[in-house]
Each structure stands twice: as C-alpha cells, then as structure tokens.
Amino acid sequence: MATVDIRNVRKSYGPVEAIKGIDIAIRDGEFLVLLGPSGCGKSTLLRMVAGLETITGGEVAIGGRVVNQLDPKDRDIAMVFQNYALYPHMTVFDNMAYGLKIRGLPKAEIRARVDKAAAILELGRFLDRRPSQLSGGQRQRVAMGRAIVREPAAFLFDEPLSNLDAKLRTQMRVEIKRLQDRLRITSLYVTHDQVEAMTLADRILVMNHGVAEQIGTPLEVYQRPASLFVAGFIGSPPMNVLDGRIDDRGEAVDLAGGIRLALPQPRLSDAGRAVKLGVRPEHLATADSGFAIEVELVEALGADTVVYGRLAGGESLLVRVAGLPTCRNGDRLTVAPPPDALHLFDAVTGRRLEG
Amino acid sequence: MQRRVTFDSRLLPYLLLAPQVAVTLVFFIWPAAQAIWQSVHLQDAFGIRSEFVWFENFTYVLSDPNYLDTLKTTVIFSVAVTVLAMGVALLLAVLADSKIKGARVYKTLLIWPYALAPAVAAVLWMFIFNPDIGSFGRALRAFGYDWDYRLNGGQALAMVILAASWKQVSYNFIFFLAGLQAIPRSVMEAASIDGAGPARRFWTITFPLLSPTTFFLLVVDMVYAFFETFGTIHALTQGGPGKATETLIFRVYQDGVVNNDLGGSSAQSVILMVIVIALTAVQFRFVERKVHYA
Ligand SMILES: Nc1ncnc2c1ncn2[C@@H]1O[C@H](COP(=O)(O)OP(=O)(O)OP(=O)(O)O)[C@@H](O)[C@H]1O
Ligand SMILES: [Mg+2]
Numbered sequence: 001m002a003t004v005d006i007r008n009v010r011k012s013y014g015p016v017e018a019i020k021g022i023d024i025a026i027r028d029g030e031f032l033v034l035l036g037p038s039g040c041g042k043s044t045l046l047r048m049v050a051g052l053e054t055i056t057g058g059e060v061a062i063g064g065r066v067v068n069q070l071d072p073k074d075r076d077i078a079m080v081f082q083n084y085a086l087y088p089h090m091t092v093f094d095n096m097a098y099g100l101k102i103r104g105l106p107k108a109e110i111r112a113r114v115d116k117a118a119a120i121l122e123l124g125r126f127l128d129r130r131p132s133q134l135s136g137g138q139r140q141r142v143a144m145g146r147a148i149v150r151e152p153a154a155f156l157f158d159e160p161l162s163n164l165d166a167k168l169r170t171q172m173r174v175e176i177k178r179l180q181d182r183l184r185i186t187s188l189y190v191t192h193d194q195v196e197a198m199t200l201a202d203r204i205l206v207m208n209h210g211v212a213e214q215i216g217t218p219l220e221v222y223q224r225p226a227s228l229f230v231a232g233f234i235g236s237p238p239m240n241v242l243d244g245r246i247d248d249r250g251e252a253v254d255l256a257g258g259i260r261l262a263l264p265q266p267r268l269s270d271a272g273r274a275v276k277l278g279v280r281p282e283h284l285a286t287a288d289s290g291f292a293i294e295v296e297l298v299e300a301l302g303a304d305t306v307v308y309g310r311l312a313g314g315e316s317l318l319v320r321v322a323g324l325p326t327c328r329n330g331d332r333l334t335v336a337p338p339p340d341a342l343h344l345f346d347a348v349t350g351r352r353l354e355g
Numbered sequence: 356m357q358r359r360v361t362f363d364s365r366l367l368p369y370l371l372l373a374p375q376v377a378v379t380l381v382f383f384i385w386p387a388a389q390a391i392w393q394s395v396h397l398q399d400a401f402g403i404r405s406e407f408v409w410f411e412n413f414t415y416v417l418s419d420p421n422y423l424d425t426l427k428t429t430v431i432f433s434v435a436v437t438v439l440a441m442g443v444a445l446l447l448a449v450l451a452d453s454k455i456k457g458a459r460v461y462k463t464l465l466i467w468p469y470a471l472a473p474a475v476a477a478v479l480w481m482f483i484f485n486p487d488i489g490s491f492g493r494a495l496r497a498f499g500y501d502w503d504y505r506l507n508g509g510q511a512l513a514m515v516i517l518a519a520s521w522k523q524v525s526y527n528f529i530f531f532l533a534g535l536q537a538i539p540r541s542v543m544e545a546a547s548i549d550g551a552g553p554a555r556r557f558w559t560i561t562f563p564l565l566s567p568t569t570f571f572l573l574v575v576d577m578v579y580a581f582f583e584t585f586g587t588i589h590a591l592t593q594g595g596p597g598k599a600t601e602t603l604i605f606r607v608y609q610d611g612v613v614n615n616d617l618g619g620s621s622a623q624s625v626i627l628m629v630i631v632i633a634l635t636a637v638q639f640r641f642v643e644r645k646v647h648y649a
Contacts, residue, residue: 052544073550085541089563098559099549146549 002063002076002153002186003028004049010057011044011210018044020210021058029184035197036207037233042190043158045207049188050156051075063153078147079156082163084139086131086146092118093127096145117145120179137168144176148183155187161196173199194234198222206230224343228350231278231343237306237318240284243347244277246270253277253342256313259291264339270353278343281306281320290336293317298325309333387628393621412622421598422606422623429602432516433580439520440576441569444527449557451528452535462532469525473586480518480591504592508599511592515600518591519584527572534568535561574638581631603627 004026011019018041026032034042047053049060051072059066067075078099086095093114100110118124121141131139140160147155160176161169177200180187191197197204198218206213206221206229214226225231231239244253250271252262261277284291293309296316307319307327319335327333344353362368394412396405416422451462468476486492486503495502504511538561546556562569585604588594594601594609601609604627611620 050544050548052547071552072544072548073552077548079545079548081541081545083539083541085539085545087542087546087560098546098551102550102555146545150549 003061004032004154004186004188005061005064006045006049006058007061008058009045009048009055009060011041011048011053012056018210019048019056022205022207022210022212024205024212024215026186026188029186031180031187031189031200031202033197033201033204034188034190034207035192035194035204035233036213037192040207041210042192042207046079046156046158046188046190049154050077050079076153077156078150078152078154079158080143080147080160082159084131084143084163086139086142088131091128091130092123092134092142092145095131095142096149099146099150113149113151114145117148120148120182121145121175136164137172140164140172141175144179148179151185153186155185155189157187157189157191159190159192162191162193169193169196176200194236198234206233208233224352225278226352228276228278228345231345235280235282237281237320239278239280239343240317241345242277242279242315242317244275246273246275246344248272253344256315257311259311261290261337261342262339263342267344267353270344273353274347275353276345276347276350278345279337279341281318283337283341284317284319284335285321285337287334287336290334291317292332292334293319295327295329295331295333298327298329300325307333309335390621390624390628393617394625397618408618412618413626416619416622416626424598425601425603425606428512428598428600429581432512432519432584432600432602433577435516436519436523436580436584437573437576439516440523440527441572443520444524444572445531445565445569447524448528448531448535449561451532465528466525468522469529471522473522473584474590476522477518477587477590480514480521484514504596506596508596511596511600515584515588515591519580519587522587523576523579527576530568530572531565534565538564570638570642573642574635577634577638578631581627581634603630 006022006024006026008021008023009019010017010021022045024032034045036042044053048055049062051067051070051074055068059068061067062075062077087098090098096114096117097110100113105113114127115124118127121144123138123141123145126134126138126142131142134142140163143160161172164172173196180200189196189200201218203215203217204221205215206226208229214221214230216224216226221230221234225234225239228241231241242255244255246252246263246267247254247260248271250263250266250268252260253275254260255277291309291311293307293311295307296310297308299306299308304320304322305325307321307325309317309319311317317335319333345351346353393405395407395409397408397411398405447465451458451465471479481489483489484492484502484504486496486505492502501507502510504514542564543556543560546560551559581602582604584602585608588600588602588605589608592600594605603623607620607623607627610616610623
C-alpha cells in the first residue's frame with residue numbers, strides 16, 4: 001500500500017504538449033479515476049506513472065519515493081490493459097504466476113496466491129486453459145488476477161472494461177468495486193465512461209487537453225462542476241447551457257426571451273456580468289413560470305423520460321422526469337429549476353462562478 | 356466458417372491450375388523421375404546403351420568412404436549455415452524492431468542481399484576474402500595470419516558457410532521482423548511491469564511467441580543449405596581444396612556432369628532427396644510439437 005504523488009507532471013511529444021502540468025496527491029488506498037474524452041492524455045499520464053513513458057517534466061512518487069528514473073519493474077505497480085495483454089502461450093495459472101516466479105517466491109506461496117486470486121475471481125476452473133480458450137470477460141478477470149497476486153503498492157487500469165459488451169461491463173464494474181472494498185489498494189483507473197467514474201471513484205480527476213479541469217469526489221463533480229467542460233461531460237443527458245446576464249442588482253439571471261430566474265443569494269460583485277447558465281435536465285420540473293417549451297421529441301426509457309423541448313428563442317432544452325411520459329410531441333410545457341440548482345459559469349473562460 | 360468458391364465452368368479451375376502444374380511437372384517431377392530411373396541403370400562410356408542394375412549404384416555410392424566424408428561436411432555445413440543465418444537474422448530483427456533512428460534505411464539495406472544471385476554474391480565475397488586481392492584477406496595476412504582458403508580446407512569451409520549464411524540472413528530477417536511486429540506491444544509492457552528485464556522478456560515471451568516463425572525458417576534454411584548453396588560453393592571454392600567444401604549437392608554435380616557417372620550421380624540425388632524429405636518429416640513430427648501457434 002502506498003500513496004502516489006503526481007507533481008506538476010508534463011509530457012511533450014516533440015513540439016506537442018500532451019500533458020500540461022498535472023498535480024494530484026493520491027492517498028493510500030484511494031481509488032482515483034482519470035476521466036476525459038479521447039485524446040485528452042489519460043493513458044499518457046497513467047503510462048508515465050507505470051514507467052512505460054518517460055516523464056518530460058515534474059515528479060512522480062510512489063510510496064514517497066520518486067520513481068522518475070526507475071524501470072517499470074522497480075516501481076512495484078501492477079497494470080491492467082484495455083486489450084488484457086495476457087501472455088498467449090501460457091496457461092491462466094502461468095499468466096498469474098509469471099511476476100511471482102520472477103520475484104523468486106517459493107512454489108507453495110505462488111500456488112497459494114494464485115489459488116486465492118482465482119477463487120476471488122471465480123477462475124478456478126480455467127487455470128489450465130490458454131487465454132485463447134477464454135471469453136472476453138474471463139480474460140479480463142485473468143488480467144485482474146495477474147495484478148492482484150502481485151500485491152503491489154498500486155494498481156493501474158487503462159480502460160479495462162471498454163472491450164466488453166454492456167452487460168458484462170456492468171457486471172465487471174461491480175466486481176472491481178467489490179475487490180476494491182476488499183483489498184483497498186491505491187488505484188489509478190482510466191476511463192471515458194462517466195458511469196464507471198461515478199460508481200468506482202473515491203475521487204475523479206476530469207481531464208481535458210492535458211490539464212486537470214477538476215479534482216473531486218463524484219458528488220462534488222456532479223453537484224459543483226468547476227467548468228462548462230466538466231458540466232457537459234458529467235451527467236446524462238448533459239446539462240442544459242443557456243446564455244444569460246446577471247442583472248444590475250445581482251439578484252437574478254436574465255435570459256433570452258425575457259426569462260428571468262432568481263438567484264438563491266444575491267451576487268453583487270457579478271452584477272451585469274455575461275454568464276452561461278447551466279441547468280441539469282433532471283432538475284427541471286413543470287412550474288407556473290420559467291421556461292416555456294414546445295415538445296419536439298419524447299424518449300421513454302422506462303424508469304424515466306427525456307423530453308427534448310425548444311424555447312421560443314430557438315435554443316433546445318432537455319428535461320428528464322421520473323416515470324412514464326405525460327406529454328406528447330407538440331405539447332407546450334412550462335418548466336423551471338429550483339433556485340439552488342442553477343450553475344453559473346463565466347461566459348468567456350467557462351469557469352464556474354463560485355459562491 | 357469456410358468460404359467455398361464455385362466456378363461456372365468445369366474447365367476453368369483446371370485451366371487456372373495448369374501453368375503451376377506444368378511448371379512442377381517439367382522442372383520437378385520429370386527430372387526427379389529421370390533421376391530415379393537412372394539411379395537403377397548403368398550407362399556405358401558413350402551413353403548409348405544402359406543396363407538395369409538394381410541397386411548397384413546405391414551400394415557403390417554408399418560404400419565409398421569419400422561419400423561419407425562428404426556427408427559429414429554437409430552436416431557441418433548445413434547445421435552451421437542454419438544456426439548462423441537464423442541467429443544473426445534474429446539478432447538483427449530484434450534490433451530493427453526496437454525503435455532506433457534510421458530503422459527504415461537499416462531494414463531496406465538488410466533485405467538487399469536476398470536480391471543478389473548466388474554467383475554474384477560469391478564474387479563479392481571473393482573480393483573480400485581473396486588472399487591476394489581481397490581487402491579482408493590481405494588485412495589478415497598483413498597481421499601475420501596465414502590466410503589462404505585455396506590451401507586451407509578449414510578456412511575454405513568457414514568461408515563458404517559465411518557466404519551461404521549471409522545470403523539467407525535477409526530472408527530470415529524479413530520473417531523474424533514480421534513475427535516480432537505481430538507481438539502486441541502491451542504484452543511486452545505487461546511483462547516489464549511484471550518484473551522481467553530485457554533478456555528474460557526475450558526468452559520467456561518473445562522467443563516462444565516467435566516459435567512458428569522459427570520453425571518455418573528452420574525447415575526452409577535446412578533445405579536451402581542442402582540444395583540451394585550449390586552456386587555459392589561452385590563460384591567460391593569448387594568444392595576444394597581437396598574435398599573440404601564438397602557437399603552432397605556439389606558432389607552430385609561433380610560426379611554427374613564432370614565425371615560423367617550418371618548412374619552414381621542419380622543415386623546420390625535420390626539419396627539426397629530422401630534425406631531432406633526425412634529431415635523435414637522429423638522436424639514436423641518432433642519440433643513442431645513445441646511450437647505454439649497463437
Ligand atoms: N507516441 C506519441 N507520439 C505523439 N503523440 C502522441 C503519442 N502518444 C500519444 N500522443 C498524443 O497525446 C495525446 C494524449 O494521448 P493519450 O493516448 O494519452 O489519450 P487518451 O486520453 O488515453 O485517449 P483514449 O481515450 O483515446 O485512449 C493525444 O493527442 C495523442 O495524439
Ligand atoms: Mg487511452
């Protein structure tokens with residue numbers, strides 16, 4: 001067990017800067033999820049921690065020891081790859097035992113550790129098989145097993161579930177969560193799936209273009225997104241964003257079409273400021289006044305319903321309500337959020353207006 | 356799933372196969388049949404009459420102590436060529452596979468020797484190793500080493516082994532490189548995270564995963580060393596000095612074409628054919644078991 005400290009880490013590929021200075025201290029036993037869109041640098045950051053990529057600038061420390069110059073084998077980490085990266089010519093047992101044999105553990109100890117991991121992951125029946133004789137989910141479990149038996153200081157996962165179908169992915173996600181609760185090993189987990197991030201993480205690091213947009217618990221990231229980017233990335237369907245302006249007394253937001261929403265607390269210092277107003281679809285409910293929309297499309301998902309509406313000014317507005325649909329295409333509705341569900345972002349920088 | 360291609364015409368498949376079959380018939384089956392026919396006949400000195408002699412040619416060939424010497428030379432030569440050509444090619448392929456500057460140029464240059472005719476390659480080697488005009492040969496002599504492959508049989512054998520291997524390295528290199536590039540990078544990365552250093556990664560991951568390639572090249576290289584090195588030996592040493600570089604295939608030519616002993620030479624061809632078929636069968640039977648096909 002160990003802490004992992006990432007201090008102002010940078011990575012350049014020639015003139016291109018893929019990671020532009022990331023800082024985070026991961027606590028002992030913490031499960032940190034790196035979340036972001038494709039190409040934002042998640043894998044690059046993870047691979048620098050693993051030692052598979054050189055570090056252009058800054059420091060990575062595992063268990064308090066700076067590892068910048070160490071080979072992967074000396075960092076005491078285990079990694080689970082997206083394509084599993086199992087050794088195709090070895091049995092499941094040998095795949096899991098490989099790292100232990102190299103470390104020179106006694107045979108009995110190796111046997112015991114592999115058997116234990118196989119029991120946890122329900123792989124006991126497959127120990128003599130080759131990876132090619134396993135299903136995708138089973139291979140994924142072998143890859144996890146190979147990491148577990150090592151009892152490393154930290155686990156690194158690079159999109160371990162993205163090659164699985166939806167049902168298996170959900171199942172494995174729950175299994176990883178259970179494992180984590182049981183083993184409590186410091187973990188870095190890369191994904192672009194927000195559900196994985198929300199359910200697994202102790203904290204989420206939301207990345208965009210090589211910078212950390214926000215670091216926080218899943219609920220913090222959901223309830224107080226630090227930027228428009230985070231607001232749009234977390235939540236499904238995504239947050240509605242509308243252009244607005246805080247009135248001269250700092251008490252309300254004026255939107256196009258004469259809509260006016262009162263702020264929970266007055267914001268005198270922001271009076272007159274151009275803002276982006278964010279409202280989550282699930283926070284909108286029918287009301288006497290607020291957004292008047294014309295219903296364009298209704299998606300019934302069973303447990304809830306997503307309504308695609310259009311405002312008089314032409315902007316679209318998504319509404320998510322619990323239960324079965326109560327409206328039809330062409331209906332006119334008025335919906336409004338409670339005052340404390342408004343998110344305000346600077347119109348220019350996209351950063352959240354705090355307070 | 357198997358895809359079946361069907362032809363509208365019944366004739367078309369045979370027509371499409373015909374050129375290949377014709378080539379095989381004319382250049383392999385026909386000469387092989389002739390060799391077998393001649394190996395059981397004895398011709399008179401003028402090549403006018405021939406007489407059926409059962410296996411007399413074979414007993415004659417096999418009881419010749421010179422023939423057993425040639426067999427020994429052939430075994431040394433073939434094993435050395437195979438090991439050297441594969442070893443060097445594997446080393447070069449591993450280097451080319453790791454990211455180095457100018458890898459493309461390096462790869463292209465390595466493939467060139469394969470495009471060279473054996474005789475041309477042999478002339479090239481002569482310009483290097485000739486004791487009088489060869490750059491390396493003269494250098495050796497200048498350092499006081501008594502280098503003359505025209506007199507020293509061991510040196511001559513070493514030289515033809517080197518020359519024959521060199522030509523085959525390119526071929527092996529292409530296959531090894533392709534084999535290496537088919538190994539997923541993440542598998543090697545997983546091994547290095549699991550604690551394996553470069554040498555262990557090579558022996559426990561790379562080498563086993565290359566085994567189909569290695570096995571294929573083993574068979575090909577053996578056949579090459581037995582049959583296709585005639586040109587190299589002919590151009591470099593003509594089997595000499597003495598019979599130091601005379602391999603089975605060279606002796607077939609020597610006895611048949613130069614000494615005009617068609618019966619004995621044909622018997623040798625048949626023996627050679629049987630040896631290579633047996634070797635290949637043995638390789639498939641015993642070595643292939645250890646091969647892992649992913
Ligand atoms: N070897 C390389 N040479 C040059 N640029 C690279 C290299 N590897 C990655 N990059 C660039 O660095 C950026 C980050 O890549 P990275 O693989 O970390 O993205 P990612 O967030 O893991 O994306 P994905 O979700 O698609 O896996 C990308 O813009 C990519 O083009
Ligand atoms: Mg990635």
